[in-house]
Amino acid sequence: GAVVSQHPSWVICKSGTSVKIECRSLDFQATTMFWYRQFPKQSLMLMATSNEGSKATYEQGVEKDKFLINHASLTLSTLTVTSAHPEDSSFYICSARLAGSGGYEQYFGPGTRLTVT
């Protein structure tokens, strides 16, 4: 159980275009999902917290108009990178929060590799 999927697993786009990444909790409902960004051989950097039915909470320094987050249902959150630039190239990972036997736990998707040319 507690499986999170992401689509697409990788995407290449041109500068100035927009890209949408989907994050789904497959076997549970998630009122809270998170979006992270990760650079090679580095840890995860939280971008925003996505709450179902309400606006996302962005971390300091993350442009909310550039990284649009929508959490329209209890199993789906989307991240849209608008007007992408090469510096947006990165590994984007989502997670979903679930109550476990030992408290709340986060389960991660497999990630989406974005390359902006």
Added chain:
Amino acid sequence: TQLLEQSPQFLSIQEGENLTVYCNSSSVFSSLQWYRQEPGEGPVLLVTVVTGGEVKKLKRLTFQFGDARKDSSLHITAAQPGDTGLYLCAGEGRSGGSNYKLTFGKGTLLTVNP
């Protein structure tokens, strides 16, 4: 702002050796989670510790949560090449209002050589 100091950042050992990874903070966390991540994949949850002083074992891996819930350690016995990967500790705490978030350590890149 909650910070987690994870050490060592890099570790290269021979098969059969033991190792310990540490996560330390000045903040108290409601829980602490350990993940293992392989290149190009998302982190996989290994364990969650919640109670101060708690010890959990997962085969050759032993996880401990400090009494004050500010630090944690991961000990691997008789490491194997299959243990190679990026190990991440993450503490859960409030981020403001009713939101919770994970604070990640910088990670430990472990290489176990055959």
